[in-house]
Amino acid sequence: MPEQRRPVVPGSVADLLGGVVPEWQERALCSQTDPDAFFPEKGGSTREAKRICARCEVKAECLEYALGHEERFGIWGGLSERERRKLKRRAA
Numbered sequence: 706m707p708e709q710r711r712p713v714v715p716g717s718v719a720d721l722l723g724g725v726v727p728e729w730q731e732r733a734l735c736s737q738t739d740p741d742a743f744f745p746e747k748g749g750s751t752r753e754a755k756r757i758c759a760r761c762e763v764k765a766e767c768l769e770y771a772l773g774h775e776e777r778f779g780i781w782g783g784l785s786e787r788e789r790r791k792l793k794r795r796a797a
């Protein structure tokens with residue numbers, strides 16, 4: 706079964722994929738919002754997603770998960786794909 710990548714919003718792609726949800730994702734603030742904001746089109750705004758992440762109590766867990774799973778797309782832990790790559794380079 707594939708691992709769930711985001712809290713399940715009924716009817717969303719995540720819902721269709723199904724799977725295991727890590728414990729921290731149950732407390733994810735983005736589970737109560739529009740998931741599309743976290744996966745903007747190329748060049749689209751990340752502002753709304755980052756604003757939500759800033760208030761999320763599992764931001765650290767989320768970022769750690771994204772870095773550990775080499776998540777390439779979307780906003781995770783308040784960081785964009787490019788910002789996560791930068792962070793990884795700095796840590797190497």
Ligand code: SF4
Binds near residue numbers: 761762
């Ligand atoms: S930090 Fe952002 S992307 Fe991660 S769980 Fe919280 S709201 Fe969702």
